Amino acid sequence: MKRQDDPIDPGRRKALQSGGLAIAFLWLGGAGTAAAMINARRQPSDAAVALADGNPPFAPNAFIRIDTSGAVRLVMPSVEMGQGIYTGCSMLLAEELGVGLDQITVEHSPPSDELYGIPALGGQITGGSTSTRSTWQVLREAGAVARTMLVTVASAEWHVDPSTCTVDRGVVHHASSGRSLGFGALAAAAGKLPMPDKVQLTDPKNFKLIGKPMRRVDSPDKIKGAAQFGIDVRVPGMKIATVAACPTMGGKLVDVDDKAARAIPGVVQVLRLDNAVAVVGEHFWAARQGLQALNITWDRGANAALTTQQLRDALADSARNGSSIVATDVGSRPTQGTTVESEYQSPMLAHATMEPMNATVFVTSDKCEIWTGTQVPMRAVEEAAKITGLSNDKVIVHNQYLGGGFGRRLETDWVEQAVALAKQVSYPLKVIWTREEDIRHDRVRPMYHDRISAVLDADGKPAWYGYRTSGSSVLARFAPMAMGKNGLDSDAVECVDEVPYDIPAKKVEWIRHDMPEGLVTGWWRGVGPTHNLFVVESFMDELAHHVGKGPLEYRRALLQKNPRTLAVLNLAAEKIGWSGQPLPARVGRGIALGEPFGSRVCAIVEAEVTPQGEVRLRRVVVALDCGIAVNTSSIEAQVQGGLLFGLSAAMFSGITIRDGAIEQSNFNDYRNLRINEAPMVEVHRVVNVEPPGGLGEVGTAIAAPALANAIFAATGVRLYTLPVDRDLLVKNSDALKSVVSTAAVHEGRNLT
Amino acid sequence: MIRFLIVVALLLLLGVGAYFYLNRTDVSDGTAPQVVGAPPSADVLARGEYLAKAADCTACHTLPGSAKAFAGGVPFKLPFGTIYSSNITADEATGIGSWSDDDFVRAVREGVRKDGKHLYPAFPYTSYTQLSRSDVLAIKAYLFSLPKAPQANKANDLSFPYNQRWAMGFWNAAFFKSQRFTPDPSQSPQWNSGKYLTIALGHCAECHTPRNLGFGLEHGNELAGEELQGWRAYNITSDPTHGIGAWSDSDIASYLTTGHADGRGSASGPMAEAVENSLRFLNSADAAALVTYLRTVPAHEGKDPITIDTEAAPVMASNQAAQGGDSANADNVGLHLFEGACASCHQWNGKGQQTPYASLLGTRGVNDVRGTNVTQILLHGSSLHAEGPNIFMPGFGDAYSNTEIAALTNYVIGHFGNKQGAVTPDDVAQRRKQL
Amino acid sequence: MLSLSVNGQSYPVDVPDDMPLLWVLRDVIGLTGTKFGCGIAQCGACTVHVDGQAVRSCVLPVGSLGNKAITTIEAVGNTPSGQKIQQAWLDVDVVQCGYCQSGQIMSAAALLQRTPNPNDADIDAAMSGNICRCGTYVRIRAAIKQAATGRPELLQTIVSAPEGASS
Numbered sequence A: 001m002k003r004q005d006d007p008i009d010p011g012r013r014k015a016l017q018s019g020g021l022a023i024a025f026l027w028l029g030g031a032g033t034a035a036a037m038i039n040a041r042r043q044p045s046d047a048a049v050a051l052a053d054g055n056p057p058f059a060p061n062a063f064i065r066i067d068t069s070g071a072v073r074l075v076m077p078s079v080e081m082g083q084g085i086y087t088g089c090s091m092l093l094a095e096e097l098g099v100g101l102d103q104i105t106v107e108h109s110p111p112s113d114e115l116y117g118i119p120a121l122g123g124q125i126t127g128g129s130t131s132t133r134s135t136w137q138v139l140r141e142a143g144a145v146a147r148t149m150l151v152t153v154a155s156a157e158w159h160v161d162p163s164t165c166t167v168d169r170g171v172v173h174h175a176s177s178g179r180s181l182g183f184g185a186l187a188a189a190a191g192k193l194p195m196p197d198k199v200q201l202t203d204p205k206n207f208k209l210i211g212k213p214m215r216r217v218d219s220p221d222k223i224k225g226a227a228q229f230g231i232d233v234r235v236p237g238m239k240i241a242t243v244a245a246c247p248t249m250g251g252k253l254v255d256v257d258d259k260a261a262r263a264i265p266g267v268v269q270v271l272r273l274d275n276a277v278a279v280v281g282e283h284f285w286a287a288r289q290g291l292q293a294l295n296i297t298w299d300r301g302a303n304a305a306l307t308t309q310q311l312r313d314a315l316a317d318s319a320r321n322g323s324s325i326v327a328t329d330v331g332s333r334p335t336q337g338t339t340v341e342s343e344y345q346s347p348m349l350a351h352a353t354m355e356p357m358n359a360t361v362f363v364t365s366d367k368c369e370i371w372t373g374t375q376v377p378m379r380a381v382e383e384a385a386k387i388t389g390l391s392n393d394k395v396i397v398h399n400q401y402l403g404g405g406f407g408r409r410l411e412t413d414w415v416e417q418a419v420a421l422a423k424q425v426s427y428p429l430k431v432i433w434t435r436e437e438d439i440r441h442d443r444v445r446p447m448y449h450d451r452i453s454a455v456l457d458a459d460g461k462p463a464w465y466g467y468r469t470s471g472s473s474v475l476a477r478f479a480p481m482a483m484g485k486n487g488l489d490s491d492a493v494e495c496v497d498e499v500p501y502d503i504p505a506k507k508v509e510w511i512r513h514d515m516p517e518g519l520v521t522g523w524w525r526g527v528g529p530t531h532n533l534f535v536v537e538s539f540m541d542e543l544a545h546h547v548g549k550g551p552l553e554y555r556r557a558l559l560q561k562n563p564r565t566l567a568v569l570n571l572a573a574e575k576i577g578w579s580g581q582p583l584p585a586r587v588g589r590g591i592a593l594g595e596p597f598g599s600r601v602c603a604i605v606e607a608e609v610t611p612q613g614e615v616r617l618r619r620v621v622v623a624l625d626c627g628i629a630v631n632t633s634s635i636e637a638q639v640q641g642g643l644l645f646g647l648s649a650a651m652f653s654g655i656t657i658r659d660g661a662i663e664q665s666n667f668n669d670y671r672n673l674r675i676n677e678a679p680m681v682e683v684h685r686v687v688n689v690e691p692p693g694g695l696g697e698v699g700t701a702i703a704a705p706a707l708a709n710a711i712f713a714a715t716g717v718r719l720y721t722l723p724v725d726r727d728l729l730v731k732n733s734d735a736l737k738s739v740v741s742t743a744a745v746h747e748g749r750n751l752t
Numbered sequence B: 001m002i003r004f005l006i007v008v009a010l011l012l013l014l015g016v017g018a019y020f021y022l023n024r025t026d027v028s029d030g031t032a033p034q035v036v037g038a039p040p041s042a043d044v045l046a047r048g049e050y051l052a053k054a055a056d057c058t059a060c061h062t063l064p065g066s067a068k069a070f071a072g073g074v075p076f077k078l079p080f081g082t083i084y085s086s087n088i089t090a091d092e093a094t095g096i097g098s099w100s101d102d103d104f105v106r107a108v109r110e111g112v113r114k115d116g117k118h119l120y121p122a123f124p125y126t127s128y129t130q131l132s133r134s135d136v137l138a139i140k141a142y143l144f145s146l147p148k149a150p151q152a153n154k155a156n157d158l159s160f161p162y163n164q165r166w167a168m169g170f171w172n173a174a175f176f177k178s179q180r181f182t183p184d185p186s187q188s189p190q191w192n193s194g195k196y197l198t199i200a201l202g203h204c205a206e207c208h209t210p211r212n213l214g215f216g217l218e219h220g221n222e223l224a225g226e227e228l229q230g231w232r233a234y235n236i237t238s239d240p241t242h243g244i245g246a247w248s249d250s251d252i253a254s255y256l257t258t259g260h261a262d263g264r265g266s267a268s269g270p271m272a273e274a275v276e277n278s279l280r281f282l283n284s285a286d287a288a289a290l291v292t293y294l295r296t297v298p299a300h301e302g303k304d305p306i307t308i309d310t311e312a313a314p315v316m317a318s319n320q321a322a323q324g325g326d327s328a329n330a331d332n333v334g335l336h337l338f339e340g341a342c343a344s345c346h347q348w349n350g351k352g353q354q355t356p357y358a359s360l361l362g363t364r365g366v367n368d369v370r371g372t373n374v375t376q377i378l379l380h381g382s383s384l385h386a387e388g389p390n391i392f393m394p395g396f397g398d399a400y401s402n403t404e405i406a407a408l409t410n411y412v413i414g415h416f417g418n419k420q421g422a423v424t425p426d427d428v429a430q431r432r433k434q435l
Numbered sequence C: 001m002l003s004l005s006v007n008g009q010s011y012p013v014d015v016p017d018d019m020p021l022l023w024v025l026r027d028v029i030g031l032t033g034t035k036f037g038c039g040i041a042q043c044g045a046c047t048v049h050v051d052g053q054a055v056r057s058c059v060l061p062v063g064s065l066g067n068k069a070i071t072t073i074e075a076v077g078n079t080p081s082g083q084k085i086q087q088a089w090l091d092v093d094v095v096q097c098g099y100c101q102s103g104q105i106m107s108a109a110a111l112l113q114r115t116p117n118p119n120d121a122d123i124d125a126a127m128s129g130n131i132c133r134c135g136t137y138v139r140i141r142a143a144i145k146q147a148a149t150g151r152p153e154l155l156q157t158i159v160s161a162p163e164g165a166s167s
């Protein structure tokens, strides 16, 4: 679950209210072990950490290091997986410290709950849109503490009142006397000062960085190939392994004939686990060649005959007949009026982070060092401690840049596997999953079966809606204590227990339908909202169609009491030119509207469907109200990226199971949107100072319903399942009998 | 296949006498011409191994990826059902461990197994009948020297009347002639050896010779090309336009033993298997003998002849990184797919990037307007483990629609073959079902 | 023993001929800027230049390279087109997780090298082999055009680079 460096607000109301993951972390917070959490001022353990970090003369707290040359290093409490948190945190620190983002370098933090633990999460964890919210105050204060100390040194030297000094781009100025001193010259003396009790924070209206479109601080390294991801780690003496786990979920290793593998030059040894085999090589290539030469016998286990269809049927049955937990029950279902009812299905989804799962581990008798990119270093530490029998403090996690998270790296399964393998050898071991392994052993976004119904009043407006959603619970496994009192998984009903529309009565139920043991479901880029919005917003279009209204006017009529959300609807409609020229045949626009993750968003997709059922994405317009912003450039990027992620899934993706194993394996069969299939995505923001909402998953959650509605507008075909079933969109069967376009005409060839 | 039934019915009328006359067996041992790579008969195991490879027993009797060599169980989807190959290891209970020499020879050369029941001609006894008894027994000796693999045979899944093995007697009467290879004294020893490799061991005709309505080989049209299990086995007669008459000796030899000849194409599908399991093990003298014989196969145009454009204009106008000409066809679905998933290996100039095996210019696949093999490769991928790096292409059938595969095939035919492709989404749907 | 010419330097490497260049770069030479994403030439993360052409190194056997000049992300900034592309990448703020971006930049630099002013179709042709899971395609397109023309490309919220922005 990846979220934008949320725009921030000290008095945020919706703070951790939404999102199963956020709640999971709240629970973790309750059970957190760390006595202290991040603090703007120096802590007892600071000295050792700063010493290890080059012993800078000025290290007023865990986040700021300034040496005598004036170089400023900022230590990041959270991890960077593309969401821009390093830039967001740097902006907070730099704003108050008085430096430009071009003057700093960023560092990953070492593991320390005491110094970098996020209070709401009970430790050093990145997720649930908590980072910025939890650090907003303390990081600005940390910057102000440092600035105050630097100014104190300068003003003492000049014998002037500190309040007459200003700071700009790493230099303290005294305007009236024209004197100035750089941070470097002040660092040593500042390092000897006591901590100030009180510091003055900058008035938001004087912000130089916050609220502006700032370039990312991690870009310069990333464009040069210099940023180190987990997979790039190189430790002296290291060897490289790749793994095959039993393809069947829950299966076990019986036997492996490794004679041929061991004969391959560069293969070092073959390691076994309960359910997997790994080949260690001098390099990945040898390891992979070795893996392919193994002859493995698996016990395929209890799921050996499992298929997607069985799962789907069981899920449908539970949505229809299973006993439910009621999330919301407001008013009563009218006895009069027209009832409309539909059922929708959403598939399992893989993450396919661009960087496949990997971890480098060195286990010795008294220490376990781990280099990996994880959103949950604390969990990694605990799991590694269990496997190695070492205590937590003997496990050291060196976090790295994450080549995509999307919730996949909230798990620790691959770290656990790597530790179990590294425990068997005497050298540091880097375990890299092939892409095939990465997809076949993903912890997939659950599949869902949702039944939605509404009773329409005489005006065609819904007087009541009912919703029964059935699926497995990620939360129940990930953080069982975070489940609601009545056993409710709040994530399962997010965006459907509350809808933006004025509908007086509703009943929302969840049916917990666990998957067979071994089929582990996990977080994704949005979980609950990504399917609930698909259902609710498709259904809104169905209702509009049912009563002969346009999708825009039907929604508008239901938003009269919700001006903020109405505003994004109107903005998106205006920007795409909704009421302009009529569209060509088989081109349609689809609206989807929602309030996921505390933001308000409207996406309008314009799509064309060919007579043979192929969908071409022509254009997308998004209007967004996410309250106040830290980095407006990041906001746009996150919405664009999230939307394309969601469209990619809706167009192409679904994990299917045959004989108990995931059938997809790589980008040839787990297809991903490419640049020539990606539409232009325009993002328009409603600018206000309302409390902020999340961003990273907003675009993802709103994509599928906008696409489905566009396809309906283009073809009259309603899609009740994802991904898009192109067979349903074929105009007529003759369209499949004719030759599909060739390039002949345009290439100017002489046809023979 | 209704017509096949009619044939069967007609044959019934021809009577028992004719039946027995036509089913008569050539009992001679036969003598094989020299096969250079096979060590002399004294080293019977080594000879048997070489011959077993030349006869490609593995392709049908070892499940790909299985450690149990020759344990059978490989499925063959035919129009009338699925046949599974049998266990030919020396395991007594499930294999052929209890078979005598005569039993084995009869099975290989007459298509009659130990219990007297007929084998289906999916097993190429129709070709192997040409083998000498000593060569057959060398193969048996080799098979019996390998580990026994207990694995019960899978029952075939054939519909009536094809599940009636006895009916094969009629088929044999019509289409099968038991006879040994007879060297042609007017030809060189090399030619004779090549012919033996081609028609007896290599059983090339089984795929490459057109079949008649009764599924028998069309004599007089040898090696002129046929479509089988959804793949097109190309015309390999000496026809210079439609066959391989224009190929150089080294082109042919290279194709056979490495699965690739520059500017001619790369083996995929069943041919890739033949190269991988069999042809690449031929030594150079035997490969040369094969070439010598193939050169003399009478030219035939065959069905749906393919004319190759070796200098397809769109390719000539392209460089390795971009297609030539204007970009007005940027909306073409096939082009879009090609630039996303294909171009980084195949390149617009048809040369192939990382490996020459990925070159497309001048190949028959892209010049076949029906796009048969291109479609199959796109749907199912291709792999070839010969000498050097493993050659593979992933399959795209699971994530790409019939329309997309058709559009891509037509684009490839248009760009690399300079022809109007004729593939429809429905064709692709058909071909999906074939494998 | 093979000898590879990478970024103007020659590296003797003792590896099998059929080993893909990607792993020689990453695991033997130690240049880890070139990434592994799929291993089957479908994602473009491993793109390098061989004699100036963008090539997928994950399926490129080193034995076939001879002394051809290999350029990786670490040194593409020394070429004029690479330099322009990297600058535009910063200016447009393309990067998200960044894992695909080495490959994107290598593909884009090769494009700009041969087509100084690419249109949308040229960009599609050159860039469609590079997958980005973070979905940075809109900005990739904008950055390539900006690198070509020097004119800022349309983006909605980046109105200007304020003072203090890194460049």
Ligand code: FES
Pocket: C035, C036, C037, C038, C039, C040, C041, C042, C043, C044, C045, C046, C047, C056, C057, C058, C059
């Ligand atoms: S890793 Fe080479 S293209 Fe994906």
Ligand code: FES
Pocket: A082, A354, A403, A404, C095, C096, C097, C098, C099, C100, C101, C131, C132, C133, C134, C135, C136
């Ligand atoms: S930036 Fe993350 S995959 Fe492209």
